[in-house]
């Protein structure tokens with residue numbers, strides 16, 4: 239029995255227990271949320287604007303702390319282990335590309351490692367690898383300001399990946415991207431999941447990602463209302479103000495967005 243339990247525990251990368259979050263003005267953004275997230279999952283956090291997605295995501299790496307309840311990341315209480323938590327959970331913010339500060343694409347990705355005083359040779363090796371993986375290497379000496387929307391968003395992802403997070407959280411990763419940009423970012427995220435990263439993505443538009451997701455969680459008014467396999471949740475989306483993908487509406491089930 240003990241072996242079974244420890245095996246289950248080790249697969250559990252994030253454990254959220256009855257958390258609440260009240261903002262300074264008294265508004266309760268999160269109301270008694272509990273959630274277990276397992277290694278390797280690809281989770282869509284859906285819900286209309288203001289349902290509490292960003293507020294919940296910000297708890298996953300300690301940017302916001304709950305006023306009651308507990309968050310455990312990789313076995314550690316987030317409140318007491320902020321540095322450890324942020325090593326495990328990388329966060330790509332909504333419109334993360336507006337926060338780009340490096341003079342070149344290479345410098346932008348190297349920035350986090352330079353702050354940690356990692357040796358130059360190691361920085362060069364690691365940044366090169368990540369730029370190659372994300373198909374950005376040919377742009378390494380360019381100014382981030384000249385990149386396309388999709389390239390900028392992938393650069394923001396590269397800046398997070400260089401820190402080796404096991405879990406990557408995306409807040410509306412397709413916002414303000416055109417069709418090619420969305421395809422680029424989507425395929426990057428799918429590759430990250432296939433290479434073993436746990437993905438948690440908040441979005442109000444689930445059409446591009448539903449085929450690759452393993453689980454959908456729907457939030458409404460700071461509460462988790464639904465949590466299950468995409469095939470079981472897809473017909474419930476519109477009752478929470480989230481558009482049902484066209485293929486599902488037309489009776490074709492869940493289909494890949496790109497053909």
Ligand SMILES: Nc1ncnc2c1ncn2[C@@H]1O[C@H](COP(=O)(O)OP(=O)(O)O)[C@@H](O)[C@H]1O
Nearest residue numbers: 261263265267286287288289290291292293294
């Ligand atoms: N700093 C804040 N102070 C007060 N209320 C906030 C604050 N941040 C967010 N909220 C409110 O909390 C609710 C949830 O917001 P948010 O988590 O951003 O929703 P979503 O990401 O699902 O659109 C909204 O009603 C929003 O106005």
Ligand SMILES: [Mg+2]
Nearest residue numbers: 291292409440
């Ligand atoms: Mg949001």
